[in-house]
Amino acid sequence: MNKEINNQNLSKFKSDLQQTAQNEVLKNAVNNLGVKKVAQQFSDSHLDDTFSLELETGSVSNQKRSGRCWLFSTLTNLRTEFAKEYKVKDFELSQNYLSFYDRLEKANFFFKNVIETAHLPKTDRKVALVFQYANDDGGQWQYSANLVKKYGVVPSYVMPETYNSENTSEFSSVISTFLRKKGIELRSLIANKANDEEISNFIAENMSEVYRICVYAFGEPVQNFDLMIRDDDKKIIEEKNLTPKSFFEKYFDMNLDDYVSIMNTSQEGKEFNKTYTIETQGNIVGMTDEKFLNKPIERLKELAIKQMQAGETVWFGNDVGAQSLRKEGVLAGELFNYDAVFDIDTNMNKANRLDTREGEVSHAMVLTGVNIDNEKPTKWKVENSWGEKVGNKGYFVMDDKWFEEFVYEVVINKKYLTDEEIEQFNEEPIVLPGWDAMA
Known part of the structure; x- marks a missing residue:
């Protein structure tokens, strides 16, 4: 049937429904219990x-x-x-620490994609996709590997979760709106034959803004920290003045x-x-x-x-x-x-x-x-x-x-x-x- 639904069609649908006795039972079950509950086997x-x-x-x-x-x-x-x-059975690493750098790096990656697609019309599917996912918290295995290799890791107590790291929708909305606007401005710069230095300066200026926004939302990542944790035998593992990268390189074999x-x-x-x-x-340019x-x-x-x-x-x-x-x-x-x-x-x-x-x-x-x-x-x-x-x-x-x-x-x-x-x-x-x- 590839035409509009008419009264004759509706009468046929109803007649077909009435041909099976258990339809009334199933209707009541699904109405009252929901589809999944009835279907669970x-x-x-x-x-x-x-x-x-x-x-x-x-x-x-x-x-x-x-x-x-x-x-x-x-x-x-x-x-x-x-x-x-x-x-240390229940040891935990800081997700927030890498979340900060993920959102910062994704902004830079967005600008890279805007440059690479600037010759295409805004209506192009690839351009639409770049702007749709300007900056969100989704990712792949390689994203996390890139982050750890570039920035290292820290224990969770060094940079604990914030409201925004645990509830990302508000931040994602703001940062994506900001980047989309700047993406349109960047496309306009390129269309008007801006030189490489002008484009580079534009991105650097706006990446500084992204950094500030991320600090407000997630806190500012540490450069150095002291390790102090107690293992399952109650012994203290302690080391002063580690960097996130030196901590990863020294304490992890992976x-x-x-x-x-x-x-x-x-x-x-x-x-x-x-x-x-x-x-x-991707999430990090050059990785x-x-x-x-x-x-x-x-x-x-x-x-x-x-x-x-x-x-x-x-x-x-x-x-x-x-x-x-x-x-x-x-x-x-x-x-x-x-x-x-x-x-x-x-x-x-x-x-x-x-x-x-x-x-x-x-x-x-x-x-x-x-x-x-x-x-x-x-x-x-x-x-x-x-x-x-x-x-x-x-x-x-x-x-x-x-x-x-x-x-x-x-x-x-x-x-x-x-x-x-x-x-x-x-x-x-x-x-x-x-x-x-x-x-």
């Missing part, structure tokens, strides 16, 4: 919190009302390493350059064993761009297990809103059966979900355990960053079906890849547009 008998491989971790962090899951997950990996090495992003998508045009990057995306090696989902599982078997947690990107129970901390591939409720067919494969934006890479978390039965994973332990009031004190349980359907990326040390896979990763990446589903 999950039994948690196979998703208890016992795993054959489980890494020792501490209390979960809480990103509050912010989109910094990618940063929290990276710092979770780092603090887990620190806790293991120095016996070489962030050793880690690569392995993604999984079977979308048309995205071949396995090829590398990809996303145009206009490493995000790069993905596309592999079958079984390979992502194998690599994640290898890394955990070696005692190291795994950063992973996923679609946390799909087939999940937030309060209970359950991620199950067949948690809700909407088709049975409405007598419809909504089944789509992973590629089609991404193509239609039914699926998206919406969240990052950390794998901290897995249960293996007959050499196959059956369920996974997940450390989230939503605080201790969800799941089992913040930890989720994910069944293997959910991994297959809704996990899109794992970050893996290159030493677990084959020589062939390393060669594949080192190839020149295929550039995807900024609006790609994997962005």
